[in-house]
Amino acid sequence: MHEKQPTTTLTSLMGTPVTDVHGKLRGKVADLAVGTGSDAGKVLGLVLKSRHGRELVAATEVRQTPSGTLELRPEAGLRPLRGDENYILLRQDLLDRQIIDVHGRKVVRVNDVDLQWFAADAVAGDVSIDSGSRSGAVEDLRVREVEVGLRGAVRRIFQGALPKATIDSLARKVPARVIPWDFVDMIEVDPARRVKLNIEHERLAQLHPSDIADILEDLAPAEREAILTTLDEEVAAEALEEVEPKLQKSMMESLDSETAAGIVEEMDPSAAADLLAELPEARSEAILEEMDPEDRQEVEELLEFRENSAAGRMTTEYVSVPNTAIVGDAIQALREFEGDIETITEVYLLDAEEVLKGVVPLARIVLALPESRLEVLSESRFITCPADAHQDRVADLFDRYNLRALPILDSKGRLAGVIEADHVIAFLRAGR
Incomplete structure (x- = not known):
């Protein structure tokens, strides 16, 4: 039977002593370096504050001890933290920062980060970890989720003032509000660093x-x-x-x-x-x-055009074909349309002078045979509006005739553009 993989938090790890195999203090945890891209969520290294400054050691070269401290493996090597590495520093880059919760579709602030220890083989398969005996297994530390509620704030408020066990006990009494790491989108305002982190x-x-x-x-x-x-x-x-x-x-x-x-x-x-x-x-x-x-x-x-006129509200992205066209021609025109096809509800029939001669609802085109003449499928009556009409007139037409779209004509009856229903909703929401 496998034991549950041990967990920890960023706040709990901060300040944790790190010793060598002889028990000599080498530094204290100051931050965690997390990968991006294919290494997303994996803690690549621990940043230590030592007498030499800020140094970095690979996470796999550190192991937990029963006393709660961290110990360097015999072969572990520390190197100075340059500051130009392409990974995220959890304390520096994430704590107290705003992030995007893509699952909840909102912006939230990070109060703490939950992490989990794995044996290197356990990441891929089924090796359990005995939290009391870790002398041989290489360990992998990964970000599990970020805390955006009061639980993380409680830990930080009492950090250093109370024993860790007491703080953990208090924190467990507060309901957790967390976001899985897979749903986190970071916000990096520095363009150079954003590219480096591949955000x-x-x-x-x-x-x-x-x-x-x-x-x-x-x-x-x-x-x-x-x-x-x-x-x-x-x-x-x-x-x-x-x-x-x-x-x-x-x-x-x-x-x-x-x-x-x-x-x-x-x-x-x-x-x-x-x-x-x-x-x-x-x-x-x-x-x-x-x-x-x-x-x-x-x-x-x-x-x-004046913004509050029909022409000022119309779009020039619409689908039109000659009034002599057949259904097959309309389908080809729809395929070649480069605008937002989801907004198209009608196809417009124009003569050689671009005068509007007919309006064919998209539903009729879909149901008709390819060789059917479009003018036969055209609405017997269709509503239009002059380009210089006030937008209030446009709104009244949409309301009275329950329109999906409204063709806008110039002074010679030529199709100048189209107003879609969502355009009307937009200016009505803005108070006309």
């Missing part, structure tokens, strides 16, 4: 844009910038569109023009135009200058 926020990027936006709103400015610049530009754009407008402006102003342009290019053109319209003219121009010419032209055209 990419891959787990954060898998969340819904609205959840990422909520997390961004809870962070300090430097931390928001750190997150935005390491997220994929498309993910960053989707999240930014969900952020409150004033905060959008602040975040854009904190980024360099090239980075900002990369994110704006991935935004819906209407949202991008609204955002750039809120920035100082010089800043907006600098971002536009860095954008791809085609994307820049699209956004600049939208910037010419």
